[in-house]
Amino acid sequence: MIRALVPGSFDPPTKGHLDVVERCAGIFDDVVVAVVVNPAKEALFSADERVELLEACCVAWENVSVDMFSGLLVDFAADNGVDVIVKGLRAMTDFDYEIQMSQMNRHLSGIVTLFVATKPEYGYLSSSLVRQVRSLGGSVDELVPQPVATALKEKFSR
Numbered sequence: 001m002i003r004a005l006v007p008g009s010f011d012p013p014t015k016g017h018l019d020v021v022e023r024c025a026g027i028f029d030d031v032v033v034a035v036v037v038n039p040a041k042e043a044l045f046s047a048d049e050r051v052e053l054l055e056a057c058c059v060a061w062e063n064v065s066v067d068m069f070s071g072l073l074v075d076f077a078a079d080n081g082v083d084v085i086v087k088g089l090r091a092m093t094d095f096d097y098e099i100q101m102s103q104m105n106r107h108l109s110g111i112v113t114l115f116v117a118t119k120p121e122y123g124y125l126s127s128s129l130v131r132q133v134r135s136l137g138g139s140v141d142e143l144v145p146q147p148v149a150t151a152l153k154e155k156f157s158r
């Protein structure tokens with residue numbers, strides 16, 4: 001059995017993220033989507049809210065579970081019997097950052113990171129742009145899963 005880990009901030013989850021998770025669900029026996037808890041970084045959605053949103057978005061895939069972690073990703077991976085880390089890649093700018101992290105993680109524990117190329121139509125999509133556009137009144141409904149669109153509406157109507 002091969003267990004894959006898809007880690008991230010997911011603040012909020014986008015259709016780009018879900019595309020990566022969906023493809024992992026079709027390739028690996030078991031997929032853990034893990035939200036990083038970083039108290040030093042101000043987030044729009046709390047870690048609990050992000051886990052709830054991801055659970056709602058992933059409900060159709062029986063081999064996908066959602067969790068959260070703090071501390072080192074490689075420690076979470078070891079504690080949870082993870083075989084491989086999977087990250088989505090949009091452009092070369094992602095590559096520079098992601099290759100560095102994957103090599104550090106490999107140095108720390110020997111774990112393998114695989115990269116999934118993002119669907120071209122989501123190549124420009126990021127959680128930070130979704131937050132910015134939505135906070136300024138723009139529509140992001142086509143870019144995020146339905147539960148996230150609803151949560152963003154509630155968040156910005158307060």
Ligand code: PNS
Nearest residue numbers: 007008009010036071072073101104105
């Ligand atoms: O959504 P992101 O910002 O691409 O996710 C980044 C994440 C959560 C994968 C990365 O920040 C991470 O692994 N954080 C945990 C702390 C850690 O292990 N740092 C060393 C990584 S080389």
